[in-house]
Amino acid sequence: MIIRILSFICISFLATAAYASLGWNMPVGVTPVSKEIYELHMAGFYVCCGIGVVVFGVLIYSLIKFRKSKGAQAAHFHEHLGIEILWTTIPFLILVALAIPATIVLAHIHNTEESELTVKITGYQWKWKYEYLDQGVSFFSILSTNQDQINNKAPKGEFYLLEVDNPLVIPVDTKVKLLITADDVIHAWWVPSLGVKQDAIPGYINENWFYATQTGTYRGQCGELCGVNHGFMPIVVKVVSKDEFKQWVSLHSGSVAGETRKELLKPLPESALMTLGKVEYEKTCAMCHQNSGMGLPPTFPPLKKSRIVTGPATANIAYVLTGVPGTAMQPFGQQLDNRTLAGIITYIRHAWGNDASVLKKKQSLVVQPQDVQNVREGKK
Numbered sequence: 001m002i003i004r005i006l007s008f009i010c011i012s013f014l015a016t017a018a019y020a021s022l023g024w025n026m027p028v029g030v031t032p033v034s035k036e037i038y039e040l041h042m043a044g045f046y047v048c049c050g051i052g053v054v055v056f057g058v059l060i061y062s063l064i065k066f067r068k069s070k071g072a073q074a075a076h077f078h079e080h081l082g083i084e085i086l087w088t089t090i091p092f093l094i095l096v097a098l099a100i101p102a103t104i105v106l107a108h109i110h111n112t113e114e115s116e117l118t119v120k121i122t123g124y125q126w127k128w129k130y131e132y133l134d135q136g137v138s139f140f141s142i143l144s145t146n147q148d149q150i151n152n153k154a155p156k157g158e159f160y161l162l163e164v165d166n167p168l169v170i171p172v173d174t175k176v177k178l179l180i181t182a183d184d185v186i187h188a189w190w191v192p193s194l195g196v197k198q199d200a201i202p203g204y205i206n207e208n209w210f211y212a213t214q215t216g217t218y219r220g221q222c223g224e225l226c227g228v229n230h231g232f233m234p235i236v237v238k239v240v241s242k243d244e245f246k247q248w249v250s251l252h253s254g255s256v257a258g259e260t261r262k263e264l265l266k267p268l269p270e271s272a273l274m275t276l277g278k279v280e281y282e283k284t285c286a287m288c289h290q291n292s293g294m295g296l297p298p299t300f301p302p303l304k305k306s307r308i309v310t311g312p313a314t315a316n317i318a319y320v321l322t323g324v325p326g327t328a329m330q331p332f333g334q335q336l337d338n339r340t341l342a343g344i345i346t347y348i349r350h351a352w353g354n355d356a357s358v359l360k361k362k363q364s365l366v367v368q369p370q371d372v373q374n375v376r377e378g379k380k
């Protein structure tokens, strides 16, 4: 009877497809590997259920059947060779039976041969960079949830902390090889629906791959504790049709970027720089220095009344371009274009009452894209 009850509880847990849709189980995913991982996980789960039923069944049966009130007497035997062989052999066989499919899946996960598209992924504190090695497309992907939601000043959106400005765009039915590394500390690129969780380690390039069989948007996160904003570097992968991908590449590939590089040096009116700067500041800088410009001292210094921000523009530009080694202040010269940098620097020199200090020191309030380029080239 007891065994029957236990079996019933276990069997009710076996209806796992339903639980997967409820979010109680791991997702089945949309790639062959994610499905294999799911099946492996379920096989292990069934074995655990079986062991649970047998072990607890015997235990509970014995407790009830041979209880003291019924006058049960303990047996006095010890050292039974047959039993010892049995309880060593059975777990050994179970482990071997589980290791065989696990090894097959593991070998499949690491087989990056015959890939059709290669994307290099670099983890930074706290963003991802994607480079399509054969298409000449590269960009940063940054959290796009606004600071008001994070600071509980606005209701949280549907994809709170799981949305980015530039998702990774991938064609459907294509074997995509991933070369995963990091620029500062260890991160991990983790998208459950694609069956990928791979450490991003500075100085190493790890390989992984996926083959998405369904179009759609798949979300993930950094899977390795990488610092104070670890929870703020989500991953969004948009799987599109092959035609849509071709169009997307032609819009984003090198030749177009080459033209816009010249465009990016054109001077902008102060108001345009301020508008652009505010948006970009909130996206790229506010996570550390905060919307209020007060930072989170001592790790993230305030920009309000900052000596650098209210000082000479060239020094301010150089500081942002090269960053500060050994701190979270990165060399943004590699990450942002001249126009964006000019906008951000113009904005921080105006905001939080900094403008009064800048003017008092007779320094310039506005930074143009050409000024940024000049500092890049080492011109005064």
Ligand SMILES: [Cu+2]
Binding pocket: 123, 124, 186, 187, 188, 222, 223, 224, 225, 226, 230, 233
């Ligand atoms: Cu990370």
